[in-house]
Amino acid sequence: MTRSHTAPLLRVRDLVVEFATREGTVPVLDRLSFELDSGATLGLVGESGCGKSMTALAVMGLIPSPPGRIAAGSVHFEGDDLTRFSDAALRDVRGNAISMIFQEPMTSLNPVYTIGEQIAEVLRRHQGLARRAAWERAVELLDSVSIPLPGRRVHDYPHQLSGGMRQRVMIAIALACRPRILIADEPTTALDVTVQAQIFDLLQALREETGTAIILITHDMGVVAEMAERVAVMYAGRIVEEGPVREILSEPHHPYTQGLISSVPHLSAEVSDEPEDLAEIPGIVPSLAEFGKERCLFAPRCPRAGERCRDERPVLGAIGRHCQVACWHPGAGGP
Numbered sequence: 001m002t003r004s005h006t007a008p009l010l011r012v013r014d015l016v017v018e019f020a021t022r023e024g025t026v027p028v029l030d031r032l033s034f035e036l037d038s039g040a041t042l043g044l045v046g047e048s049g050c051g052k053s054m055t056a057l058a059v060m061g062l063i064p065s066p067p068g069r070i071a072a073g074s075v076h077f078e079g080d081d082l083t084r085f086s087d088a089a090l091r092d093v094r095g096n097a098i099s100m101i102f103q104e105p106m107t108s109l110n111p112v113y114t115i116g117e118q119i120a121e122v123l124r125r126h127q128g129l130a131r132r133a134a135w136e137r138a139v140e141l142l143d144s145v146s147i148p149l150p151g152r153r154v155h156d157y158p159h160q161l162s163g164g165m166r167q168r169v170m171i172a173i174a175l176a177c178r179p180r181i182l183i184a185d186e187p188t189t190a191l192d193v194t195v196q197a198q199i200f201d202l203l204q205a206l207r208e209e210t211g212t213a214i215i216l217i218t219h220d221m222g223v224v225a226e227m228a229e230r231v232a233v234m235y236a237g238r239i240v241e242e243g244p245v246r247e248i249l250s251e252p253h254h255p256y257t258q259g260l261i262s263s264v265p266h267l268s269a270e271v272s273d274e275p276e277d278l279a280e281i282p283g284i285v286p287s288l289a290e291f292g293k294e295r296c297l298f299a300p301r302c303p304r305a306g307e308r309c310r311d312e313r314p315v316l317g318a319i320g321r322h323c324q325v326a327c328w329h330p331g332a333g334g335p
Contacts, residue, residue, distance in 0.1 A: 007079065008035040009213055010059070010181060015073035017058050019288075020066060027071070027292040028054050030237040033316070036181065041207065041214040043224035043245065045260065046234035049285050052217045053103075055234075056183045059215075060100055061090040078180070096126040099174035100183040106166060109158040115142070115169050116154035122176045141172040145202060164195035171202065178210055185217045200227060221264050225249055233257045236286050236297040239316060243323030253319055253330035255302050256281070296328065304329040 017029040029051050036042050044052045057063050059075055061082060075082040077098065082090065094100075102108040110118060119141055120134035129137060135154070142150035145168040158166055167187060174182055184203065188196035204227065207214055216227050224231050224245060232242040233256065241254040252258045262279035283301035290297055294313045299305040308328050316326040 006037075009038040009078065010036040011074075011076040012055075012059070013074045013076070015055075015058060015075065016071045017054055017063060017068060018071040019068045021288055023289040026288045028068070028237050028288065029058060030292050032073070032237070032239060034232050034239060034242060036213050036215060038180070038213055039207070039211045040230065041216055041228040043228035043231040044215060044217045044234060045219060045221060045224055045231060047219060047285055050234040051237040052219075052234055053185055054237075056100060056185050056215065056217060059181075059183065060094055060098060061085065061087075062094075092126070095122055095174075095179075096177045097179055098181045098183070099177070099179040101167070101170050101174050101185060101187045103186045103189045106158060106163075108170060109166060111158055113157075114154065115156055115158065115161070119154075119169070119173055119176055122173055126177045137176070138172075141176055142169070144175075144206075145169075145172045146198075147172075163191055164198065167191065167195075167199055168202070171199070171206070175206060175210070175212070179212055181213045181215065182207075183215045183217070186219075187216075203227070221249070221260050233260065237291050238297070238326065239324075240298065240327065241323070241325045242316070243320075247320065247323055251320075253323070253325045254298075254327045255304055255331070256298050296326075304331065 012035070013033050015029055015032040016027050018025050019028050032051070032055065034042065044055060046052055058070060059082070063070060070083050073083070077093070082093065085093070116135055116138045119138035120131070123129045123134040123137055124131065139150045139154050142153055147153050147165055147168050153161070161169065187203070188199050191199065200223065203214065206212065216224065218224060228245050230243065231245045231248050232239045233248070233254065234240070235256050241248060241252065241257045248257060249261060252261055259279065259281035263281065281301055286297050295311060296302070296305065296309040296314050299309040302309065306329065312328070314326040314328050316324045319325045319330060
């Protein structure tokens with residue numbers, strides 16, 4: 001996909017999010033920068049604890065304070081820096097212009113209100129619809145996310161729905177106000193493979209119909225290959241590689257990206273009785289106490305690490321025409 005020459009819909013620049021811990025104040029997001037064009041899908045990938053969900057919370061203005069705070073950087077949405085917005089102004093943006101699908105719908109939906117009431121509340125709050133009009137629109141939204149018998153389901157409580165249906169309800173709520181940006185944080189966690197495929201098909205269809213841009217947060221490179229045009233690979237609060245999905249998957253340059261791709265099972269043209277040997281990334285993710293150190297945080301796990309890697313932080317720089325990588329010893333390698 002060719003990058004747009006117009007201003008990006010979302011531009012995150014040098015974002016630093018700090019948290020107070022027992023070890024002191026640590027940057028859980030460390031000078032993070034990326035862009036999202038209107039109507040595009042960006043995949044944020046990496047292991048658990050790398051800062052993907054914290055990135056989403058920072059964009060939404062939902063960093064818990066205390067113990068967290070945005071210490072530096074900017075989050076420009078349609079030219080306005082959201083980090084300078086008041087709480088009241090952010091509430092007008094959240095759920096309206098920027099919406100989010102959280103990982104676990106059972107903890108995100110209110111158990112004491114019906115599905116219809118929860119969707120209608122968003123419409124009354126942000127769209128100013130009357131109660132009856134909001135309720136009718138809630139039924140339409142349930143139908144749009146392929147929930148059967150929406151006129152009946154609108155009266156159900158969250159516990160009466162399956163996991164897949166609850167996730168569809170979350171998508172309906174997130175799309176109620178036709179947001180410019182939809183953040184999907186591991187939207188198929190704990191769902192079976194068939195339901196996962198349905199959810200991703202639904203997101204693709206809705207993006208094509210509404211033009212909504214999507215930030216897809218996942219640990220699964222296979223999902224990114226299916227859903228996104230661009231991908232940003234995160235490690236320990238930093239982006240280590242970024243570029244078009246096809247280029248990153250076919251020729252990754254960062255050893256961490258190469259490890260992530262090599263750990264994904266592949267379908268072979270020939271059926272074999274032998275189990276597939278999957279590559280693994282040695283070592284473990286660094287502790288929060290290591291975040292922010294002025295060195296390569298992947299060095300202890302990297303087969304190419306040298307003295308410079310252990311002493312100096314690599315800067316995200318251009319490699320090729322469309323990609324960026326933060327590595328002192330980048331090397332092209334396929335899956």
